[in-house]
Amino acid sequence: MPDHKQLMQDICAVMRECGDIMLSTDFKERQEATSSKEGRHNLVTLYDSMIQDKLKDALSRIFPQALFYGEENGDRDDISKGYAFVVDPIDGTSNFIKGLMRSCISVGMTLDAIPMMGIIYDPYRDHFYTAIKGEGAFLNGSPIHVNRDSLENGIVTIGTAPYNKELTEESFALYKKFFGKCIDIRRFGSAALDMCDVAAGRTCLYAEPIIEPYDICAGVVIVEEAGGVVTDLNGEPVSMLKKSSIMADNGLCRDC
Known part of the structure; x- marks a missing residue:
């Protein structure tokens, strides 16, 4: 395997180029380039x-031995064994389309389906969140840590599973439970950045009833290396091989 730090540096350079693509678009271009995958949401x-094509090409040159699992284009290798990149080219696509500036690029790396490295780039703020398992979490090179807020003193972020309407009642029952105990709830529309907010100590907890591996792979490493805890809603490890629920917090807020 290449040197961890060199690998991360090379990936960050490509992600910055991808961020420039996002920043170069205007509202009309984004509207004309939009279609629906599975329903209007x-x-x-x-x-x-x-x-994603740019990332796949670059990552295959940077680390040829690694497999690739991305959100788009059917690029989904079996990542159960060996190294693999797990990629969300634009997390928060609806935000991107509408110009809400809450979107990012997410690249995680797994070994035998266990997250080992995470890089999340917010091009609107030029923020790189990075982590390598066992080496801490960073924002633009400076260490970040989860806060020590109790649920009563913290802000919670949520995802509302708009693609899975059968979970609507369950979702809002969960959020109502949090709402009665925390300062307030936010719904920002990017799972990756919601996890970064937990890691950086801005929020105390993020939860969602169903999520894809490419949405959370990088964030898992970043939150855990910042001192947080990531599980599904039942307290079990999240899977990189299938959809999962998720709860990421500072370790103090999940017993609500």
Whole structure:
């Protein structure tokens, strides 16, 4: 395997180029490039595919031995064995389309389906969140840590599973439970950045009833290396081989 730090440096350089693609678009271009994948809530743009293709090509050159699992284009190797990149080219696509500036690029790396490295790039703020298992978590090179807030003193972020309407009642019952105990709840629309907020100590907990591996792979490493805890809603490890629920927190807020 290549040197961890050199590998991360090379990946960050490519992700910055991908962020420039996102920043170069205007509202009309994003609207014209948008289509629906599975119902009106699950949107995709030509930029999602363009960025994933760019990442796949670059990552295959940076680390040829690694497999690839991405959100778009059917690029989904069996990542149960060996090294693999798990990629979301634009996490928060609806935000990207509407110009809400809450979207990011997420690249995780797994070994035998266990997250080992995470890089999340927010091009709007030029924020790189990075972590290598066992080496801590960082924002633009400075260490980050989860906060020590209790649920009563913290803000919770949520995902509402808009693609899975059968979970609507269950979802809002969970959020109502949090709402009665925390300062307030936020719904920002990017799972990866919600996890970064937990890691950086801005929020105390993020939860969602169902999520894809590419949405959370990088964030798992970043939260855990920042001192947080990531499980599914039943307290079990999240899977990189299938959809899962998720709860990421500072370790103090899950017993609500």
